Amino acid sequence: MGLGSFVKLFMPKDRIFYSLFEEVTSTLVEMGDTFSKALSESDPEKRTAMLKSLEDLEHKNDETTHRIFIELGSNFITPFDREDIHALTTSLDDIADFIWGSAKRLTNYYIHDVDDTVQGFADIINRSIHALHTGIKELRNMKNLRAIIEACVLINSLENEADDLFDDAMTKLFSTPNINPIDLIKKKDLYQELEIVTDKCEDAANVIESIIVKYA
Amino acid sequence: MGLGSFVKLFMPKDRIFYSLFEEVTSTLVEMGDTFSKALSESDPEKRTAMLKSLEDLEHKNDETTHRIFIELGSNFITPFDREDIHALTTSLDDIADFIWGSAKRLTNYYIHDVDDTVQGFADIINRSIHALHTGIKELRNMKNLRAIIEACVLINSLENEADDLFDDAMTKLFSTPNINPIDLIKKKDLYQELEIVTDKCEDAANVIESIIVKYA
Amino acid sequence: MGLGSFVKLFMPKDRIFYSLFEEVTSTLVEMGDTFSKALSESDPEKRTAMLKSLEDLEHKNDETTHRIFIELGSNFITPFDREDIHALTTSLDDIADFIWGSAKRLTNYYIHDVDDTVQGFADIINRSIHALHTGIKELRNMKNLRAIIEACVLINSLENEADDLFDDAMTKLFSTPNINPIDLIKKKDLYQELEIVTDKCEDAANVIESIIVKYA
Numbered sequence: 001m002g003l004g005s006f007v008k009l010f011m012p013k014d015r016i017f018y019s020l021f022e023e024v025t026s027t028l029v030e031m032g033d034t035f036s037k038a039l040s041e042s043d044p045e046k047r048t049a050m051l052k053s054l055e056d057l058e059h060k061n062d063e064t065t066h067r068i069f070i071e072l073g074s075n076f077i078t079p080f081d082r083e084d085i086h087a088l089t090t091s092l093d094d095i096a097d098f099i100w101g102s103a104k105r106l107t108n109y110y111i112h113d114v115d116d117t118v119q120g121f122a123d124i125i126n127r128s129i130h131a132l133h134t135g136i137k138e139l140r141n142m143k144n145l146r147a148i149i150e151a152c153v154l155i156n157s158l159e160n161e162a163d164d165l166f167d168d169a170m171t172k173l174f175s176t177p178n179i180n181p182i183d184l185i186k187k188k189d190l191y192q193e194l195e196i197v198t199d200k201c202e203d204a205a206n207v208i209e210s211i212i213v214k215y216a
Numbered sequence: 217m218g219l220g221s222f223v224k225l226f227m228p229k230d231r232i233f234y235s236l237f238e239e240v241t242s243t244l245v246e247m248g249d250t251f252s253k254a255l256s257e258s259d260p261e262k263r264t265a266m267l268k269s270l271e272d273l274e275h276k277n278d279e280t281t282h283r284i285f286i287e288l289g290s291n292f293i294t295p296f297d298r299e300d301i302h303a304l305t306t307s308l309d310d311i312a313d314f315i316w317g318s319a320k321r322l323t324n325y326y327i328h329d330v331d332d333t334v335q336g337f338a339d340i341i342n343r344s345i346h347a348l349h350t351g352i353k354e355l356r357n358m359k360n361l362r363a364i365i366e367a368c369v370l371i372n373s374l375e376n377e378a379d380d381l382f383d384d385a386m387t388k389l390f391s392t393p394n395i396n397p398i399d400l401i402k403k404k405d406l407y408q409e410l411e412i413v414t415d416k417c418e419d420a421a422n423v424i425e426s427i428i429v430k431y432a
Numbered sequence: 433m434g435l436g437s438f439v440k441l442f443m444p445k446d447r448i449f450y451s452l453f454e455e456v457t458s459t460l461v462e463m464g465d466t467f468s469k470a471l472s473e474s475d476p477e478k479r480t481a482m483l484k485s486l487e488d489l490e491h492k493n494d495e496t497t498h499r500i501f502i503e504l505g506s507n508f509i510t511p512f513d514r515e516d517i518h519a520l521t522t523s524l525d526d527i528a529d530f531i532w533g534s535a536k537r538l539t540n541y542y543i544h545d546v547d548d549t550v551q552g553f554a555d556i557i558n559r560s561i562h563a564l565h566t567g568i569k570e571l572r573n574m575k576n577l578r579a580i581i582e583a584c585v586l587i588n589s590l591e592n593e594a595d596d597l598f599d600d601a602m603t604k605l606f607s608t609p610n611i612n613p614i615d616l617i618k619k620k621d622l623y624q625e626l627e628i629v630t631d632k633c634e635d636a637a638n639v640i641e642s643i644i645v646k647y648a
Contacts, residue, residue, distance in 0.1 A: 069638070073645035083299070083515070108603045171324045174402065181397035181613035185620070186606065188401070206285070213289035299515070387540045390618065397613035404617070422501070429505035 014077045017085060018140040020068050024092045025133040027061045031099050032129040036122045038103070039114045051103040058100040065093040080211045091203035092132075098197040099125065105193055109186040117169040121162065121194035128158045128201035135208050148212055155205035162198035166191055230295045234356040236284050240308045241349040243277045247315050248345040252338045254319070255330045267319040274316040281309040296427045307419035314413040315341065321409055325402040333385040337378065337410035344374045344417035351424050364428055371421035378414035382407055446509045449517060450572040452500050456524045457565040459493045463531050464561040468554045470535070471546045483535040490532040497525040512643045523635035530629040531557065537625055541618040549601040553594065553626035560590045560633035567640050580644055587637035594630035598623055
């Protein structure tokens with residue numbers, strides 16, 4: 001038994017949710033960082049290896065997610081509404097899934113040119129995830145409400161940025177003369193997957209905001 | 217403080233949900249009407265301007281939606297089940313999002329020919345939204361259950377019409393000899409977005425129906 | 433009044449949910465079997481007729497789904513949490529919708545060659561549905577928990593198989609030299625629809641697992 005598990009034994013049962021949510025956003029931070037670093041890597045083989053390493057993180061996150069649902073089913077007392085725990089867990093899990101989905105599209109579609117749009121999305125996603133991690137850590141004691149609210153506001157504005165980035169990229173794609181249809185399909189699909197990551201970050205931020213409204 | 221806000225001060229707290237839902241469906245009616253009018257406009261520049269004006273309505277609706285979630289978090293008493301308010305709010309918000317998404321596809325993909333399929337969808341969407349508005353207004357006093365049920369039945373049958381319209385359009389697209397793949401992608405994507413609007417109208421109608429079952 | 437309805441009159445009110453869920457998974461089993469058989473049919477006309485017969489089953493399932501929601505709205509006592517009944521019903525209904533969606537793509541897109549990927553999906557879907565049916569039938573008395581858990585574990589592992597099948601198929605599609613873009617669009621869209629069926633099976637299995645955790 002690791003120290004972590006030992007400490008958990010002595011925690012009031014409902015405190016475990018804070019630890020599990022922090023575990024999830026830690027993994028997401030690692031995924032966001034790995035994704036960004038992979039896209040800055042110029043060597044295609046190294047980049048592919050880094051992108052493929054996201055699968056392990058996604059699996060790790062699946063396990064924590066599963067653990068949260070088990071705790072939710074077996075704990076009568078929860079630190080916030082069951083429906084909020086459910087919605088928050090689902091949207092955080094979706095973030096991991098769609099980052100991994102984006103990585104798979106980059107490798108499976110043989111997309112070698114990491115354009116400004118993809119870089120822009122990676123940057124927005126990374127900033128959103130770091131903000132989520134901050135917000136989640138502050139939920140534990142609810143002492144710094146302002147920090148939580150600022151994180152949620154930032155994530156909402158990053159999602160708007162992502163929408164504009166997506167719209168501009170689509171407009172550009174469909175106005176490129178003689179674009180190869182297969183290339184268009186690849187990029188359109190990748191951008192859509194990346195845009196969904198930011199939607200899911202916003203969903204998570206909205207749940208956090210609704211938890212604040214009820215409990216603070 | 218406008219007269220509206222003044223009146224709200226003297227309303228029992230849970231009555232505010234009726235007003236907010238009516239505000240949402242009023243905005244949707246405006247969106248549906250604007251969308252239909254834009255598609256009948258033959259001048260491409262005027263049409264684009266009308267389509268772009270939908271963004272403001274979508275933002276306005278986002279604010280009302282946000283307001284409903286805040287009220288839901290802070291009000292202990294609600295006129296119907298919290299889960300139904302949540303589901304209804306989400307599906308109505310999705311209607312606005314996907315109408316605006318359809319408008320963006322028309323402009324960003326440079327789709328200049330408004331074909332019969334697009335016109336057909338606009339008509340179905342507009343009729344569904346007007347029915348939703350009627351149903352929502354009748355929720356306030358629950359005196360005319362028949363009108364609410366008729367609205368829900370109509371929306372369900374309009375969604376079936378939209379399914380058939382979509383299937384026929386797909387069959388036609390994929391059997392068009394020598395169709396330009398980029399054109400096919402544009403239209404397929406636009407039709408899918410339009411079809412989702414009608415799915416979301418049906419989702420909203422189903423929530424309204426389940427509210428009726430429980431409270432009437 | 434059939435014998436079934438007669439028996440139901442004398443059942444405790446909340447037992448009806450078991451019967452309705454079994455009705456749903458029976459229809460799904462029939463859909464999965466019909467879908468598999470259609471794909472093994474070499475005569476294109478016969479195959480199309482079999483695929484189109486799925487529409488009636490999908491409609492039948494819509495009616496049972498609707499019935500469950502009505503019972504949920506009017507029954508105060510339910511055999512498990514209302515939110516679990518809602519989530520289970522929705523994911524089972526989605527399975528029927530996406531099987532029918534896959535069948536429509538095969539016919540509307542004029543996809544005549546039933547390749548190994550499509551066959552593989554049909555096989556995975558069919559095994560998942562049979563496992564769901566077993567799990568649902570065992571929910572009624574909760575005596576054979578092991579059988580329920582085994583069904584859920586199997587469905588999760590089948591969903592992983594489907595993910596790999598999808599990734600391999602995408603990699604192959606996008607590395608096919610000189611592939612016709614329209615053919616790529618058709619197949620990509622069909623595979624995506626089939627993959628979603630397995631996601632929805634996993635969603636249903638996850639709800640069943642969470643019911644077990646709470647009530648067993």
